[in-house]
Amino acid sequence: MIGQVKKPIEEILDYLDGKKKIVIYGCGGCATVFHTGGEAEVNEMKDILIKNGKDVLAAIAPPFGEFTCYAPWSKKRMEGYKKQINDCDAVLMLSCGDGLQVVRDILDKEFGLVKAIYPATNPVGHMGGGPSLFREKCIQCGECELGKMAGICPMTQCAKGLLNGPCGGTRKDGKCEVNPDNDCAWVLIYKRLKELGELDKMREILPAKDWSKTQRPRELEVEPLSLE
Amino acid sequence: MVESFKKVLEKDNFIITAEIGPVKGTNTQGMANSINLLKDKVDALNVTDNQSAVMRYSSVGGCLLIKEQGGEPIFQMTCRDRNRLSIQGDLLFAYSRGIENVLCLTGDSLKMGDHPEAKPVYDIDSVQLIQLVRNLNSGKDLSGNDLDGEVDFCIGASATPSADPIEPQLIKFEKKLKAGIDFVQTQAVYDLDELKRFVDYSRNINRSVKILAGVVLLVSAGMAKWMNDNIPGIFVPQNLIDELVKMPKGEGLSKGIEIAGNLIKRIKDEKICDGVHIMAIGKEEKVPDILKAAGILTA
Numbered sequence: 020m021i022g023q024v025k026k027p028i029e030e031i032l033d034y035l036d037g038k039k040k041i042v043i044y045g046c047g048g049c050a051t052v053f054h055t056g057g058e059a060e061v062n063e064m065k066d067i068l069i070k071n072g073k074d075v076l077a078a079i080a081p082p083f084g085e086f087t088c089y090a091p092w093s094k095k096r097m098e099g100y101k102k103q104i105n106d107c108d109a110v111l112m113l114s115c116g117d118g119l120q121v122v123r124d125i126l127d128k129e130f131g132l133v134k135a136i137y138p139a140t141n142p143v144g145h146m147g148g149g150p151s152l153f154r155e156k157c158i159q160c161g162e163c164e165l166g167k168m169a170g171i172c173p174m175t176q177c178a179k180g181l182l183n184g185p186c187g188g189t190r191k192d193g194k195c196e197v198n199p200d201n202d203c204a205w206v207l208i209y210k211r212l213k214e215l216g217e218l219d220k221m222r223e224i225l226p227a228k229d230w231s232k233t234q235r236p237r238e239l240e241v242e243p244l245s246l247e
Numbered sequence: 248m249v250e251s252f253k254k255v256l257e258k259d260n261f262i263i264t265a266e267i268g269p270v271k272g273t274n275t276q277g278m279a280n281s282i283n284l285l286k287d288k289v290d291a292l293n294v295t296d297n298q299s300a301v302m303r304y305s306s307v308g309g310c311l312l313i314k315e316q317g318g319e320p321i322f323q324m325t326c327r328d329r330n331r332l333s334i335q336g337d338l339l340f341a342y343s344r345g346i347e348n349v350l351c352l353t354g355d356s357l358k359m360g361d362h363p364e365a366k367p368v369y370d371i372d373s374v375q376l377i378q379l380v381r382n383l384n385s386g387k388d389l390s391g392n393d394l395d396g397e398v399d400f401c402i403g404a405s406a407t408p409s410a411d412p413i414e415p416q417l418i419k420f421e422k423k424l425k426a427g428i429d430f431v432q433t434q435a436v437y438d439l440d441e442l443k444r445f446v447d448y449s450r451n452i453n454r455s456v457k458i459l460a461g462v463v464l465l466v467s468a469g470m471a472k473w474m475n476d477n478i479p480g481i482f483v484p485q486n487l488i489d490e491l492v493k494m495p496k497g498e499g500l501s502k503g504i505e506i507a508g509n510l511i512k513r514i515k516d517e518k519i520c521d522g523v524h525i526m527a528i529g530k531e532e533k534v535p536d537i538l539k540a541a542g543i544l545t546a
Contacts, residue, residue: 178356183374184419186353187407187434190479197356209415224422227375
């Protein structure tokens with residue numbers, strides 16, 4: 020999931036300065052889980068904007084499970100609000116940057132509407148976990164090394180992203196020198212490999228990583244899902 | 248110190264290196280003074296690379312100053328601030344200017360330094376950096392392209408004999424040995440039994456790699472305690488802290504010089520390893536006193 024936090028309301032109101040008629044659009048996916056763009060937050064934002072003198076033409080809160088970043092769903096959702104979107108001065112997205120840009124693409128390319136569109140959240144990483152604590156576990160490097168690492172990614176868990184073992188900064192209790200609250204990824208990897216009888220994997224020198232696989236923007240072409 | 252460090256490593260003499268911490272700014276007079284004082288008293292001088300992630304005059308620049316003053320530099324190269332192109336370019340430049348020794352390091356976290364907002368690089372790690380320098384030595388860049396002109400670096404690495412847990416550190420160190428190094432300069436070590444265990448481990452894998460034990464000059468009990476609390480892999484034993492505490496105010500430094508001297512003397516007399524690397528952080532002018540306390544320099 021895409022971890023995210025709310026932007027300060029002052030920043031949002033700055034974006035909306037001079038814009039009267041607003042459409043709010045949340046997300047039934049990650050933004051619902053992280054309490055940045057679910058139904059409750061969409062309604063809360065509606066109240067805030069009304070108090071600040073805005074006309075909220077629509078406050079769209081997709082049901083849980085309806086990801087705004089999935090274009091077939093968001094296109095279908097927005098078709099029910101075409102008039103409000105057409106009449107608005109700005110769209111405020113309570114979603115991650117993926118959601119915002121997918122919606123922008125639909126507005127530009129499918130609806131032919133060039134609309135001001137603003138973010139209400141700060142995305143802070145691709146995260147797993149829950150129900151309350153989430154943590155980055157994967158940096159999507161394009162060439163997964165977990166098979167050599169006892170299932171623990173040092174590119175994400177190690178503050179320096181080291182591939183061949185710990186730096187000299189492991190603290191006595193096996194914590195990281197950069198953030199003492201974090202375990203040293205390489206101590207964790209060492210312990211699990213040892214338990215699995217696979218320490219030889221740690222002795223293998225991994226060559227310099229092929230970071231060209233992270234050249235942005237990456238894209239994929241897949242067979243469309245059947246949603247019927 | 249006119250002899251190349253590579254030649255020094257080939258002999259059986261007790262090896263002594265020290266380090267120069269570059270200035271924050273362009274006033275290189277202090278560095279020049281330290282270099283002038285030390286260049287003939289040690290076998291080589293390391294130049295730190297934005298040490299503790301604090302931005303300073305470049306390590307390659309410091310190495311050039313040492314060359315200009317007739318000394319033998321060891322170019323400290325970290326993976327924190329440069330990607331593989333920049334690392335290779337800087338190494339080629341250094342070699343072309345007579346800088347023939349490189350110490351391959353990961354680099355302290357930016358969080359420790361004075362530009363914590365910077366983007367860390369770590370495109371490669373210290374093991375891969377050793378491989379990269381080996382590649383340059385064989386006439387190829389990291390992508391396998393031919394280089395025009397010879398490169399023949401003497402390659403060093405660091406190690407942390409007092410790390411806890413030690414096993415993951417030793418596995419990493421084993422990779423550094425396999426990648427191909429000529430010498431090791433360890434993190435500061437005060438427990439000589441730990442040092443002996445590390446030396447045995449290293450020599451069992453590769454007898455020819457020379458090991459220089461790191462000696463950090465303690466200037467006060469406060470500094471010793473601070474290092475224990477804040478620098479992973481450094482452990483100053485309580486008896487040394489007690490000795491420093493007993494000293495009257497302002498005289499901790501002389502005790503620190505004595506402690507460092509004794510440590511070096513024991514390492515040398517008991518032939519625990521091949522030499523020492525003295526880190527007199529900010530007190531480079533005290534290195535000759537440490538060497539006198541160790542019985543290596545006569546007054």
